[in-house]
Amino acid sequence: MAQMTMIQAIKDAMRVELERDPNVILFGEDVGHVGGVFRATEGLQKEFGEDRVFDTPLAESAIGGLAVGLGVQGFRPIAEIQFVGFIYEALDQICVQAARMRYRSGGRYNSPIVFRTPFGGGVKAAELHTDALEGLLVQTPGIKVVVPSNPYDAKGLLIAAIRDNDPVFFMEHLNLYRAFRAEVPEGEYTVELGKANVVREGSDVTIITYGAMVHTSVKAAEEIEKTQGVKVEVIDLRTLLPLDIDTIVTSIKKTNRAIIVQEAQKTSGVAAEVIAQINEKAILHLEAPVLRISPPDTVYPFAQIEDAWLPSPASVIAGINQVLEF
Amino acid sequence: MSKPLVSQANYEVTTEKVEPLQVLAPDGTIVNSDKMPNLSDDQLKELMRRMVFTRVWDERAVNLGRQGRLGFYAPVSGQEASMIGSEFALNKDDFICPGYRDMPQLVWHGLPLYQAFLYSRGHQHGGQIPQDVHVLMPQIIIGAQILHATGVAMAFKKRNQPRVAITYTGDGGSSEGDFYEGMNFAGAFKLPVIYFVQNNGYAITTPYSKQTGALSVAHKALAAGIKGVQVDGMDVLAVVQAVTEAAERGRRGEGATLIEALTYRYRPHSLADDTTKYRTKDEESDWEPRDPLTRMRLFLTKKGLWNEEIEAQVKEEAKATVAEHIKKAEETEKMTVSGLIDSMFEVTPSHLEEQKQAYK
Numbered sequence: 001m002a003q004m005t006m007i008q009a010i011k012d013a014m015r016v017e018l019e020r021d022p023n024v025i026l027f028g029e030d031v032g033h034v035g036g037v038f039r040a041t042e043g044l045q046k047e048f049g050e051d052r053v054f055d056t057p058l059a060e061s062a063i064g065g066l067a068v069g070l071g072v073q074g075f076r077p078i079a080e081i082q083f084v085g086f087i088y089e090a091l092d093q094i095c096v097q098a099a100r101m102r103y104r105s106g107g108r109y110n111s112p113i114v115f116r117t118p119f120g121g122g123v124k125a126a127e128l129h130t131d132a133l134e135g136l137l138v139q140t141p142g143i144k145v146v147v148p149s150n151p152y153d154a155k156g157l158l159i160a161a162i163r164d165n166d167p168v169f170f171m172e173h174l175n176l177y178r179a180f181r182a183e184v185p186e187g188e189y190t191v192e193l194g195k196a197n198v199v200r201e202g203s204d205v206t207i208i209t210y211g212a213m214v215h216t217s218v219k220a221a222e223e224i225e226k227t228q229g230v231k232v233e234v235i236d237l238r239t240l241l242p243l244d245i246d247t248i249v250t251s252i253k254k255t256n257r258a259i260i261v262q263e264a265q266k267t268s269g270v271a272a273e274v275i276a277q278i279n280e281k282a283i284l285h286l287e288a289p290v291l292r293i294s295p296p297d298t299v300y301p302f303a304q305i306e307d308a309w310l311p312s313p314a315s316v317i318a319g320i321n322q323v324l325e326f
Numbered sequence: 327m328s329k330p331l332v333s334q335a336n337y338e339v340t341t342e343k344v345e346p347l348q349v350l351a352p353d354g355t356i357v358n359s360d361k362m363p364n365l366s367d368d369q370l371k372e373l374m375r376r377m378v379f380t381r382v383w384d385e386r387a388v389n390l391g392r393q394g395r396l397g398f399y400a401p402v403s404g405q406e407a408s409m410i411g412s413e414f415a416l417n418k419d420d421f422i423c424p425g426y427r428d429m430p431q432l433v434w435h436g437l438p439l440y441q442a443f444l445y446s447r448g449h450q451h452g453g454q455i456p457q458d459v460h461v462l463m464p465q466i467i468i469g470a471q472i473l474h475a476t477g478v479a480m481a482f483k484k485r486n487q488p489r490v491a492i493t494y495t496g497d498g499g500s501s502e503g504d505f506y507e508g509m510n511f512a513g514a515f516k517l518p519v520i521y522f523v524q525n526n527g528y529a530i531t532t533p534y535s536k537q538t539g540a541l542s543v544a545h546k547a548l549a550a551g552i553k554g555v556q557v558d559g560m561d562v563l564a565v566v567q568a569v570t571e572a573a574e575r576g577r578r579g580e581g582a583t584l585i586e587a588l589t590y591r592y593r594p595h596s597l598a599d600d601t602t603k604y605r606t607k608d609e610e611s612d613w614e615p616r617d618p619l620t621r622m623r624l625f626l627t628k629k630g631l632w633n634e635e636i637e638a639q640v641k642e643e644a645k646a647t648v649a650e651h652i653k654k655a656e657e658t659e660k661m662t663v664s665g666l667i668d669s670m671f672e673v674t675p676s677h678l679e680e681q682k683q684a685y686k
Contacts, residue, residue, distance in 0.1 A: 025484075051484060057514050062473050062507035069423075069477015069491075072462065075484075092504075097470050103669045104463055106450035110672065142670050165672040194675060242675035 004184040007177040009151035010040050010116075013158035014078060016188055018048045021076060024162060026053045028063055028080030028116075037082060038118060038177055060086050064093025067113045068101065076112045076162060084119035084171070085128025091136070098167040099142035111167040114158070120173035120212055121263060121310050124303040130174060131300045132211075132264035137169045138241045138273065144168045144193055145240040149214040151182040153238055156191030164193060173212045196244035198251065202233035205320050206251040208274055209261040210237040213311060217261050220316035230320060240270050248274065249282045256287040257323045261311055266294040288326030293319040344544045346556040346588055349563040352616050354624025363415075363566040371631050373414055373562050374622050375640050377406040380430045381619060382644035383439075384593075387446075390652065391597045396446040400427040401593035404560075407618030408524045408587040410434060411565030415573060416492060421482075422461040423475035423493040425468070427524075427591075431494065432461045439647065443655035450661055450669060469495055469502030472521060476508045479519035479582070490576040492520040492569070498529025500543045509550035509584060518576030520569060521552075521584045524559060530595045531604040547584035559587030560616045590616075 004012065017024045026041060032055040035042025045053040056063050060081055067077040081087050087094065098111040121130040137145045146161055146168055148154035154172070161168035199214060200221055207217045214236045221232035233251050237244065252258055258278065260271035271292040278290055293311045301309045351357045365373070384403045391399040402409060405427070413422070413431040422431055429442045436459035445452025445463060453463035465471035475493030482489040499505055500523050512519050523543045527534050540546055547554025553575065557568040565587060572583035590613040594601050601610075626632035663685040667678050674682070 057507075057510055059507040059510065061504055062476065062511050065470060065473020065504065065508065066477040066480060066511060069474040069479070070481050071477070072474065073478055073481030075481055092467055092470055093473065096467060097474070102671070103450070103666070104453050106452075106454035107669055108454045109462070144671075242677055245677070 001183040001185055003181040004151045004155075005178045005181050006148070006151045006154045006172070007038060007040050009155040009184045010158055010172060011042065011044065012184065013155040013162070014041065015044060015047070017159060017162045018044065018052060020188065023074060024052075024076045024078065025070065026078040026080070027056050027066070029058055029082045030055060031080050036080065038174075040116075040172070041080070060089035061093055064090040064115070065097065067115070068093060068097045068111060071098070071101070071111045071113050072109050078114045078116060078162060081115060081117040083125075083129040084117045084133055085131055087115075087117060087133060094167070094169065095137070095140040095143065099140050102166065103142060110165050112165045113167045114161045114170050115167065116170045116172065118174050118177070119171045120175050121300065121306055122175045122212065124306060125174065127300075127302065132262070134171060134240055135264050135269035138270060142166070144242065145171070146193060146238065147171045147173070147211045147240060148238065149173070149176065149211055149236050151184045153191050153197070153236075155184055156189050157193065157238060159188060160190040160193050163190070168193070171211070175212045176215075179215075191238065194239045194242040194244055196247040197236045197238055198233060198247065199236045200232065200234040202231035202255065204231045204255055204257065205323060206233045206235060206248070206255045206258040207261055207316070207320075208235045208237065208248055208258060210240065210270070211263060213261045213263055216311060216313055217316055220313040220320065223313055224317050224320055230324065232320060237270075243273065243277065245277045245281060248278065252278060252282045253285050256285055258286070259291040259293055259316070259319045259323055261293045261316055261319075263310060264294060265297045266292055267297050269294070288323040291319050291323055344542045344554070344556045344586075346558045347564045347568055348558040348561050349567060350561045350621050350625055352621050354621050354628060356625070358564075361564065361567050363563055363570055365566065367629070367631055370626060370629075373410060373566070374619070374626055374632060376410045376414070376434055377562065377619050377622065378637060378640045379644040379647075380406050380410060382641050383430075383648050386645070386648045388593065388597065391446075395652070395656070396443060397448045398426070398596065399446050400596050401591060402427060402430055404590045404592040404613070404617070405524055405526060406430070407562035407565050407622075408522075408559040408589045411562040412492065412494075412522055412569045412585075412587075415566045415569035417489070417573075419460055419489050420573065421475070421478045421489065421491045423471040423478065423491060424461065424464045425471060425494050425496065425499065426464045426466055427496070428464060428494045432464070435459060435461055437461060438651070440651035440654040440658070443652055444658060447655060449655075449658065450666070451658060468499045469504035469508075471495070472499070472502075472504050472508035473511075475519050475521075476511050476517060479512065479517035479576075480515060482518055483515070488577045490518040490520060490573045492522055494522050494524060496529060497523060497525040497527065497534050497537055497543060498532065499523065500546060501529075501537055506546075506550070509547065509552055509582065512582035513551035516579070516581040518579075519582045520572045520576065521582065522569070523584065523586045524589050525586050526589050526591045528591070528595065528604070531599060533604070543586040544584060550582075550584075552582040552584055554584040554586070556586045556588065559589030560618045560621070562618055562622055
């Protein structure tokens with residue numbers, strides 16, 4: 001099996017699907033000849049030609065709308081929005097046009113589109129390049145939202161997303177692109193959308209998280225087990241919509257305590273939704289209120305205080321202790 | 327002087343007034359025989375039949391709307407030449423991405439009339455376009471459809487199909503970012519798409535003079551590197567000719583065309599606004615003599631192809647057809663919340679299955 005970084009795994013997923021299905025096409029700003037600002041599509045234009053992999057003019061709404069029109073005609077577009085903060089320009093096409101196509105047409109048309117976008121902090125990028133905007137998307141009916149945390153999942157989830165006949169918003173964490181290598185199978189495989197992954201088993205507290213915060217949480221779990229003997233279970237959601245509440249409830253029935261760690265601001269986001277669903281399905285199994293570990297409700301800060309603003313292993317450990325001591 | 331780094335332009339920006347193409351004068355005479363579309367007598371009569379039918383349908387729809395038997399409805403009277411002429415110039419496998427007022431084009435392109443009424447009544451089946459009808463349902467967000475047509479046209483080009491996409495918006499829509507983004511993409515990729523702007527003078531209540539400082543909507547094509555033309559939107563023959571030429575350009579691989587049709591809506595934007603607050607009687611009476619039905623009636627009558635009897639017959643047929651389709655729409659089984667839930671995704675996820683239980 002090959003050792004790949006997450007960005008290599010993402011490219012490999014697109015390569016496999018471009019090869020398998022002539023209807024898969026890939027476009028966005030600078031994705032062609034250069035292969036994208038992060039090289040996620042490097043070499044794909046050379047391999048599949050300019051007809052399948054191409055640069056667009058700089059216009060995010062048009063990238064989204066082009067994908068919708070092509071999708072209506074049976075293509076399976078992978079549309080890259082270069083940085084997450086630029087999706088605001090394309091939100092009508094993503095959240096209204098693509099996400100509502102099946103509903104508006106009573107099932108006559110669909111939007112088999114993957115919108116790929118890098119996001120995520122800790123890299124000292126320019127303003128509006130890193131924000132965690134998944135909360136905007138998960139409140140949109142008709143779209144799926146995926147956030148992989150490792151190379152294996154990234155490839156399998158992306159292939160599943162490309163094959164899905166509904167639109168998928170696929171968020172790739174900047175800090176994970178080249179953070180580490182992992183074993184990734186050659187060729188085709190899928191990781192089912194809507195299934196969480198228990199990345200670390202434990203009996204005392206459950207951490208529910210996704211993206212780069214999976215790694216922050218695992219670090220915190222290892223540390224607190226070493227120092228305090230607390231056994232922490234860590235769940236990587238992988239898909240934020242649909243949310244795998246069953247895996248969460250199973251874990252809470254075992255640990256009776258939970259915290260959610262997210263990189264997005266606190267209010268009304270994924271963490272709030274997870275807590276609401278835990279209340280509906282597992283409240284009697286809880287020994288303490290479920291806690292959110294997240295940045296405050298400010299805009300994403302300029303680089304200088306980014307590290308202090310984002311959740312850290314220390315802030316996660318503090319949260320674990322808070323629910324243990326309740 | 328140093329050479330510019332990148333320059334594809336080989337023209338000077340025009341500041342000249344664009345003259346609208348006209349074939350048929352308001353008095354029914356041909357004023358531009360070079361541009362007379364190549365249509366048989368039967369086709370000329372069919373154009374008139376469709377315009378008369380559509381006016382009857384529009385009058386009926388406005389009444390039904392006021393009775394509460396339709397939902398949202400955007401009146402079309404005055405714009406028949408633009409709507410019907412532009413659709414008439416297309417092939418059946420060309421694709422229409424309409425705005426909210428463009429129901430006549432969809433119906434004449436093949437959407438069953440009762441589905442148009444269902445759409446107005448807020449029923450999903452209104453948007454369930456039959457497989458062999460190449461249209462999208464009407465767009466509500468102004469200008470979003472311009473990008474969809476651009477994508478559809480790209481699909482045609484990639485598959486080497488001799489098909490074109492046409493999309494409609496109004497003069498207000500030509501102020502949207504999506505309008506510029508779509509035309510710019512079409513220019514960059516040389517796509518077979520027609521951007522048809524029905525400039526009826528008002529974006530709801532805001533007049534064209536307050537919409538833009540551009541000399542015309544047609545001039546906006548220049549920035550995108552596509553062809554821009556203006557047409558008398560009350561002259562159905564000129565509209566047929568302009569769209570035929572644009573479609574042929576697209577099919578020949580020569581790219582996109584922006585057509586600005588100068589037209590007028592006699593009635594309000596929707597059934598909810600009051601035209602007396604933003605239009606004058608003088609303006610309305612200035613447009614009346616330019617009516618698309620009147621001039622075509624005069625033209626066809628002179629040719630011996632039309633008379634009062636035929637027109638009365640078409641009107642009766644229209645009234646009966648509209649009544650039949652309204653009945654069918656009213657008798658169509660209502661949507662259900664569980665059906666709505668199932669229309670969100672191809673396979674309904676478990677959380678929605680659970681939410682559906684409350685509506686069983």
